[in-house]
Amino acid sequence: MRVLKEKELMEISGGFFSAAKVLGIIGAVTFVIGVIDGFVRPLRCN
Numbered sequence: 001m002r003v004l005k006e007k008e009l010m011e012i013s014g015g016f017f018s019a020a021k022v023l024g025i026i027g028a029v030t031f032v033i034g035v036i037d038g039f040v041r042p043l044r045c046n
Contacts, residue, residue, distance in 0.1 A: 004012075
C-alpha cells in the first residue's frame, strides 16, 4: 500500500460528489412538486 501526499489526496475524485448531486436533484424535484401541489390544491391549517 502506498501513502499519498496531501496534494495527491486533493486530486482524487470519488463518488461522494455524484451522490450529493443526485440527492440535491431529488430534493429540488420534491420541493417543486410540493410548491405546485400547494398552488393547485390549497388546504387550510387545522
